[in-house]
Amino acid sequence: MSTSKPTGVEDLNRTLGLVRRIEMNPEGRAVIEYEAGLHMCHSGGVVQGGFITGWIDAAMAHAAIAMAGTDIVPMSLELKVSFFAPTRPGRVIAEAWVERRGRSISFFEGRLLDPVGKVLAKASSTIQLAPRDRVEAAAKAAT
Numbered sequence: 010m011s012t013s014k015p016t017g018v019e020d021l022n023r024t025l026g027l028v029r030r031i032e033m034n035p036e037g038r039a040v041i042e043y044e045a046g047l048h049m050c051h052s053g054g055v056v057q058g059g060f061i062t063g064w065i066d067a068a069m070a071h072a073a074i075a076m077a078g079t080d081i082v083p084m085s086l087e088l089k090v091s092f093f094a095p096t097r098p099g100r101v102i103a104e105a106w107v108e109r110r111g112r113s114i115s116f117f118e119g120r121l122l123d124p125v126g127k128v129l130a131k132a133s134s135t136i137q138l139a140p141r142d143r144v145e146a147a148a149k150a151a152t
Contacts, residue, residue: 025063028100030071037076037107037117041068045098056096061121065090065132068105069117073136076107076115082144086114087135096121096129113138 025043032040041064049060066088073083105119114137121130 025060025067031102032104033071033075035075037072037110037115038105039068039071039075040102040104041071043101043103045096045101047098050098053095054097056098058090058092061092061096061130062088062090062132064101064103065105065119065121065130066134068103069119069132069134069136072105072107072117072119073115073138076110077138080141081138082141084137084139084144085134086137088132089134090130090132092130094127094129096123100124101129108133 026046026049028042028044030039030041032038043064045056045060047054049056051057066085070083070085074081077083102122102124103119104122105117107115108118109116114135117134117136119132119134120128123129
């Protein structure tokens with residue numbers, strides 16, 4: 010039994026209900042499965058929009074890492090989400106892809122699907138591909 014403390018990423022994945030990473034394609038595509046729980050819902054049994062945004066944002070970040078490698082940290086500069094239908098508890102799929110890659114700034118799109126493929130939400134994001142060593146050094150300096 011491990012007694013190590015979970016990392017921030019592990020805590021985030023648990024909070025978001027990560028089930029599995031289905032695809033991480035170096036062409037800049039990612040597909041991730043999540044479990045939407047009742048604890049994520051507001052009135053009427055509808056998943057709160059922040060979770061939906063988080064799922065698609067995470068898929069776009071995974072697509073950026075798949076494309077650019079683990080030496081970068083994808084940092085969202087802008088994020089726009091459109092909600093098309095209520096998301097209910099159960100399994101959902103977040104998928105994302107690169108629309109246009111730049112040297113340090115790239116544009117991604119993503120969407121959230123229910124188990125039968127109905128589009129529940131779409132998003133677009135401008136992401137800075139920041140060097141991991143610089144991001145980590147800045148975090149250490151801030152503490």
